Amino acid sequence: GRDGLPSSGIHVIYHTPDGALWVGTHNNGVCRYDGKAFVTLTTRDGLASDRVYAIHRAPDGVLLFGTNNGLSRYDGRAFVNFTTKDGLANNHIECIYSHPDGTLWLGTHRGVSRYDGKQFATFTTKEGLAHHEVTAIYRAPDGVLWFGTRGGVSRYDGKTFVNFTAADGLVDNRVEAIYGAADGVLWFGTQGGVSRYDGKTFVNFTTQDGLADSYVVAIHCDPDGVMWFVTLEGGAVCYDGVAWSSLDTRD
Numbered sequence: 001g002r003d004g005l006p007s008s009g010i011h012v013i014y015h016t017p018d019g020a021l022w023v024g025t026h027n028n029g030v031c032r033y034d035g036k037a038f039v040t041l042t043t044r045d046g047l048a049s050d051r052v053y054a055i056h057r058a059p060d061g062v063l064l065f066g067t068n069n070g071l072s073r074y075d076g077r078a079f080v081n082f083t084t085k086d087g088l089a090n091n092h093i094e095c096i097y098s099h100p101d102g103t104l105w106l107g108t109h110r111g112v113s114r115y116d117g118k119q120f121a122t123f124t125t126k127e128g129l130a131h132h133e134v135t136a137i138y139r140a141p142d143g144v145l146w147f148g149t150r151g152g153v154s155r156y157d158g159k160t161f162v163n164f165t166a167a168d169g170l171v172d173n174r175v176e177a178i179y180g181a182a183d184g185v186l187w188f189g190t191q192g193g194v195s196r197y198d199g200k201t202f203v204n205f206t207t208q209d210g211l212a213d214s215y216v217v218a219i220h221c222d223p224d225g226v227m228w229f230v231t232l233e234g235g236a237v238c239y240d241g242v243a244w245s246s247l248d249t250r251d
Contacts, residue, residue, distance in 0.1 A: 004038030014055035022063070024052030030065055046079030048072040056096035064104070066093030071106060087120030089113040097137035097145075105145065107134030112147060128161030130154045131173075138178040138186070146186065148175035153188060169202035171195045172214075179219035187227065189216030194229060210244030212237045
């Protein structure tokens, strides 16, 4: 707070091409940091809610904020908000993906909403989605969409859903993150460990393998190919393909 960041409770950090960092907080709106100063935007400025779970920049430069009270679209001047009244599946948005064709995909607590700029279309378990709570969206290079849910992973080719659960080898059905590596391998972070999927088989990693905490909330691969897993209570864990090491408050 003393540095200008309005809250220490952070859900998401997003880096825009201009070099700025956008921080979505738990109760204090969204904050832009340009390396010098913090600028905070809240419901007083027009944001849908001060609890921000997802941030995404559309190809046209417009910023999208997923909150627990709908979607906020910000063009740098004013906010336009969308809720269930506009056709959104649910007002609690966990993740946002902007398709190259301009279509928006929104992961909510009641399925996935697709927005084409005019209207919303919703995909739920009725359409074949693994679970109604959607936590992550990833688009593979072949155009296939992957949805992480609290009931497994859903693969969507534009026509049908194919679901993968613990019964198929996924380490845990409560998926929190998806990362697509350059080699085409998919990594799924769950509340019960990490699954590596090469398109055929799952290889799972848990605390028994060296993961500091099984609850994985984010995944990233650095330029050296080292995988980083951010956990709920065990800090950050890195894996170079052989050894595991952890960074936490003690470091």
